[in-house]
Structures are given as structure tokens and as C-alpha cells.
Amino acid sequence: GKPPNVYTFAGVAELAPSLRAYVLSAQNAAIERHGTFRVAVSGGSLPKTLAQALLAKSDGSSGDVVDFSKWEIFFADERCVPLDHEDSNYKLLKDELLDKIPKEEVGEPKVFPIDEQYLDDAQEMADQYEKALVSVFAARDSVKLPLFDLLLLGCGPDGHTCSLFPEHPLLRETDAWVLSISDSPKPPPKRITLSLPVVCHGAKIAFVATGGGKKDIMKKIFETEEGRALPCGLVNEGAGEKVSWFTDAPAVEGVSVP
Numbered sequence: 063g064k065p066p067n068v069y070t071f072a073g074v075a076e077l078a079p080s081l082r083a084y085v086l087s088a089q090n091a092a093i094e095r096h097g098t099f100r101v102a103v104s105g106g107s108l109p110k111t112l113a114q115a116l117l118a119k120s121d122g123s124s125g126d127v128v129d130f131s132k133w134e135i136f137f138a139d140e141r142c143v144p145l146d147h148e149d150s151n152y153k154l155l156k157d158e159l160l161d162k163i164p165k166e167e168v169g170e171p172k173v174f175p176i177d178e179q180y181l182d183d184a185q186e187m188a189d190q191y192e193k194a195l196v197s198v199f200a201a202r203d204s205v206k207l208p209l210f211d212l213l214l215l216g217c218g219p220d221g222h223t224c225s226l227f228p229e230h231p232l233l234r235e236t237d238a239w240v241l242s243i244s245d246s247p248k249p250p251p252k253r254i255t256l257s258l259p260v261v262c263h264g265a266k267i268a269f270v271a272t273g274g275g276k277k278d279i280m281k282k283i284f285e286t287e288e289g290r291a292l293p294c295g296l297v298n299e300g301a302g303e304k305v306s307w308f309t310d311a312p313a314v315e316g317v318s319v320p
């Protein structure tokens with residue numbers, strides 16, 4: 063297949079308007095297709111960048127309207143901690159974006175956090191989150207994989223994305239939509255994550271990777287065999303031109319990107 067798209071900007075401030083245009087184009091297409099916009103988001107720096115993109119003032123054109131009332135937001139991965147815990151990706155998104163949405167003007171997204179009832183049992187947590195996905199994306203037996211309109215992801219310094227870590231057996235899971243991990247190399251150890259096939263099945267997948275700390279891993283992912291086998295590389299491989307990387311100059315300095 064075709065290679066992913068890589069877009070590079072001077073910095074996050076310059077990247078944000080393009081990320082906005084990209085997200086809104088996906089939003090408008092999805093609403094046109096099925097009336098809602100189904101998005102999965104990860105943690106890290108992404109919620110902050112996303113807020114910068116989405117809470118900015120509209121340019122007034124008809125396509126440049128964030129219609130949050132049509133959004134259904136899921137977590138690409140989540141830590142098995144209470145929703146008000148510092149490590150919670152839900153809390154991160156809430157603090158950075160959800161709480162800042164002017165709901166009276168633009169409506170309110172439907173958000174799908176993990177169920178705190180299952181914090182002690184990561185596998186049960188994953189099964190329950192999968193059930194929530196099934197209830198939205200149709201019954202398991204009629205849909206092989208959930209079709210997210212857009213997945214917004216980060217890339218860790220080791221090449222992980224979601225909570226899919228390099229060389230972890232979870233990368234070989236092909237059946238379940240949502241997986242549990244109890245030995246995450248990055249704390250906290252207990253997490254749930256979308257599976258690699260679910261990520262690659264998405265209509266569109268965007269990575270946001272900025273800052274000089276990303277240079278080495280970007281070089282590896284885009285220039286080496288080893289890097290192509292890392293989780294982010296596997297998404298590039300599996301989803302090809304559906305994938306877009308939003309990067310800044312420091313993150314791709316000296317990297318041969320497509």
C-alpha cells in the first residue's frame with residue numbers, strides 16, 4: 063500500500079490549525095455518512111494539542127464548525143485507575159478539553175470512560191469496555207471490527223502507541239477489540255487498550271508527535287526495518303495512506319519522511 067502522510071510544522075502553534083482542519087474534515091464526512099463522529103483519543107500531550115486545535119475561534123466558513131454534540135469519544139487506551147486519578151487519561155482529557163468546551167454554544171460530546179467498578183481486574187475492565195464499543199458499533203457477530211471515524215494517537219519514545227508496547231504478545235491479538243495489559247513497561251502497569259487490528263481498521267488515524275525528544279524514534283520508525291516492526295511502525299504498515307503524522311521540525315530533524 064501507499065505510505066503514510068507526514069506533515070511538518072514549525073511548532074505546535076503552527077500545527078494546531080492544520081490538525082483542526084484535518085479533524086473537522088473527518089468530522090464532516092462522518093456526520094454526513096452516519097450522523098455521528100466516532101473518535102478514539104490517547105493520553106500524553108495529545109489532549110492539550112487537541113484542545114489548542116479545537117477550542118480556537120472558527121474562521122467563519124461553513125466547514126469550520128466543531129459540532130461536539132455529534133461526537134462520541136472513546137479512549138484508545140486507559141489506565142486502570144479511578145477517573146479522578148492523576149494517571150487517568152479520562153481526567154487528562156476532561157481537564158484539558160472537555161471542561162473547556164462552551165457547551166451552551168457548541169453542544170456536548172458523548173464520552174465513554176472506563177467503568178470504575180472493574181478497577182481491580184484489568185481483563186474484566188477490557189471486556190466491559192469492549193461491550194460498550196459493541197453497543198455503539200453494532201453487535202459483535204455483525205461487525206468484525208469497530209470502525210472509528212478517527213483515531214488520534216501519540217507515539218512514545220520507544221515506539222509504543224495506545225498501550226501496545228514493542229514486542230509485547232498483545233501485538234499478535236487478532237480477535238478481541240479491547241485488550242488488557244498487566245505488565246506495562248511504562249507505569250501504571252494495569253491498562254486497557256484498543257487492539258492493533260482495531261487501530262488499523264480506523265477510517266483515519268492521526269499521530270501527533272512533536273518536540274526534539276521524538277527525533278530518534280521517528281528516525282527508527284521511518285528509516286529502519288526494526289522501526290517498522292514497532293507498534294507505530296505496524297500501524298503505518300497496516301493502515302498506509304489512512305495514516306497522517308502531525309509533527310514539528312524538531313521531531314523530524316534529519317529524518318527521511320515520505
Ligand code: 6PG
Pocket residue numbers: 104105106107108139215216217218219222223224225248270272
Ligand atoms: C501512556 C501515554 C503514552 C503517550 C506517548 C506519547 O499511556 O503511557 O499516554 O502512550 O501517548 O508516550 O506521549 P506524548 O504525546 O506526550 O509525547
